[in-house]
Amino acid sequence: MIEGKKIMIRQLELGDEEYLYKWWNTGEMMEHATHVFGVLQSKQTIQDSIKRETENTNLFPENKRFLIxxxxxxxxxxxxxxxxxxxxxxxxEFGIKICEVGEQGKxxxxxxxxxxIDFLFRFLNLNKIELTSMKDNIRAHNLYKSLGFKEIGIIREACFDSRIGQFSDVVYMDLLKREWIQIKGRI
Structure with missing residues (x-):
């Protein structure tokens, strides 16, 4: 597990589909990712996905999900x-969501x-972490910048946005390991 000051980050386990089903199928929660109706996935589909992931014995899988x-x-x-x-x-690339609305902003x-971020650089021996975020997700951009991410550019009309029914721009940001090493103790 990854331990922070206020949080613990753990791997997904069977049974966690209850949380993901609730969070992913709530339009309010998924709206920032352009899924105004949620992702419309069944509990069984999510459980099957978790099962596949937890049965993967590769120490360094290409994709991995965690609960906060x-x-x-x-x-x-x-x-x-x-x-x-x-x-x-x-x-x-990474993704993050505080899904319990009452716990946001804390x-x-x-x-x-x-x-x-520290785990990714140390465990996966990364040189760079990338992210994309909808252009209007200013709150997220401010968080990423506070942790050292730099805005690299705009990817024009990169994502279909169901909130407005048309394609929207996406912000591309990244953070290099050498930059992280310089700033992590000051954050």
Whole structure:
């Protein structure tokens, strides 16, 4: 497990489909990712996905999901993942959501992200972490910048946005390991 000051990050387990089903199928929760109706996946589909992931014995899988839990109660409040781990180019992309709306804005996301970034650089021996975010997700951009991410550019009309029924721009950001090493103690 990855331990922060306020959070614990743990691997997904069978049974966690209950949380993901609730979170992923709530339009309010998934709206920032352009899924205004949620992802419309069944509990069984999510459970099957978790089962495949937990049965993967590869120590360094290309994609991996985690739950964010409050440290004091171990109550799940969100999720994070990395995707597209590329060993040759030493990079991957990540995602994070504090899914329990009442727990947002309390510092859990920053704490989780700080420790997850450090984990990714150290465990996967990365040189770079990348992310994309909808252009209008200013709150997320501010969080990423506070942890050292740099805005690299805009990917024009990169994502179909069901909120407005048309394609929208996406912000591309990244963080290099050498930059992380310089700033992590100051955050």
């Amino acid at each position: 839990c409050k440290k004091d109660s171990f109550e799940p409040i969100g999720e994070m993942n990395y995707v597209g781990w590329n060993a040759r180019n030493q990079k991957c 510092g859990y996301g920053k704490d989780a992200l700080y420790h997850f």
